[in-house]
Amino acid sequence: MQKWPKMAENDALVQIIIGCKNGDAECFSQVVDMYASRCYGYFYRLTGSKDVSDELLSALFVRLVEKIGSYRGGSFESWLFRIASNIFHDYLRGRQRRTKLLDERKKQLESQILEPKYADSEKIDKLQVQLHRLDANTRELIMLRFYSQLSFKEIAEIRSEPIGTTLSKLHRGLKRLRQLMEGY
Amino acid sequence: MIDRNQENLKELFEKFLSAEESTKAVGDVRKAEQILRENPAPQPDDMLIANIKAEIAMRLPLRTADVFRRMAYKAAAVAAAVIIVALIRVSLFEKGSEPEKAVYASIIPRAIWESDDIATDDAELAVLTVEIEQIEAEVSALQSGENGTDGDRAAEELQMELIEINSAFWKG
Numbered sequence: 001m002q003k004w005p006k007m008a009e010n011d012a013l014v015q016i017i018i019g020c021k022n023g024d025a026e027c028f029s030q031v032v033d034m035y036a037s038r039c040y041g042y043f044y045r046l047t048g049s050k051d052v053s054d055e056l057l058s059a060l061f062v063r064l065v066e067k068i069g070s071y072r073g074g075s076f077e078s079w080l081f082r083i084a085s086n087i088f089h090d091y092l093r094g095r096q097r098r099t100k101l102l103d104e105r106k107k108q109l110e111s112q113i114l115e116p117k118y119a120d121s122e123k124i125d126k127l128q129v130q131l132h133r134l135d136a137n138t139r140e141l142i143m144l145r146f147y148s149q150l151s152f153k154e155i156a157e158i159r160s161e162p163i164g165t166t167l168s169k170l171h172r173g174l175k176r177l178r179q180l181m182e183g184y
Numbered sequence: 185m186i187d188r189n190q191e192n193l194k195e196l197f198e199k200f201l202s203a204e205e206s207t208k209a210v211g212d213v214r215k216a217e218q219i220l221r222e223n224p225a226p227q228p229d230d231m232l233i234a235n236i237k238a239e240i241a242m243r244l245p246l247r248t249a250d251v252f253r254r255m256a257y258k259a260a261a262v263a264a265a266v267i268i269v270a271l272i273r274v275s276l277f278e279k280g281s282e283p284e285k286a287v288y289a290s291i292i293p294r295a296i297w298e299s300d301d302i303a304t305d306d307a308e309l310a311v312l313t314v315e316i317e318q319i320e321a322e323v324s325a326l327q328s329g330e331n332g333t334d335g336d337r338a339a340e341e342l343q344m345e346l347i348e349i350n351s352a353f354w355k356g
Contacts, residue, residue: 025241041225061236127223151191171209174216
């Protein structure tokens, strides 16, 4: 995983974002280099599919180009991962619509989400299997915390819930994940 | 204990849990995050990153055109709003103003109408006034029998004189 940007790099990030706002392709490339790895990890851990993660990562940066004008300062990571979270939820809704069109049962969809199907070429890692034993909401919270590096306050704001709720859910989720990983 | 998010996790947990429980909770979080770090997710392919950058480069001119289009739409909307407000104000002004009053011009000048000195204001009116005064004098003489003439004849003459004055007055 790419190294976490430090506070000292904030000024450089501000300059890059100004460049993006001015339509500088090189600045967008730098943003892609800085965040692609973390955002990809976030999508992959939530979907369990490389193909879907490829698609969602592309969608994220396309939306970044469209929305950069609306970024008004504050935590860039928070803003970016809010978009990433929206893209993931759009993807889930799209799946649900497709499922309804095919007249499949809801349970079937849930089982698909909980137990992602991997292509033969994809190595199924232990963490991915255990992550999908957690409920979708907790899994998303853990991934948001881990990959976005946002504070609990920022995560609580993104999720529109009290910080105590976020803390409690994350603690229970991580504890459960640890138990699953150790008992595997 | 400050974590990578620059938060004091223990302090944060202590807002909701006891000191002992907070220490344990922070430990749980740390251990689980360690597991996540030891099991990294796959990295995106270089090809994918290159494609994303190419797509961004392709979309940027479109975005610039979009920005200009949006600016043009905004300018047009502002201009339309200004015109509408101006039209509304003009129509309100027209409705709000008082109706036009008809101005009546007097045939007789106000100075003459209000003046007490008729003789100097209008010669004809002065003549009429004198004649009326004469008639008044004659009538009163007739009534009192001062002039010693035949009353009936004098009345006829007076009547004829009145008719004559009347017609002369209206002829101008």
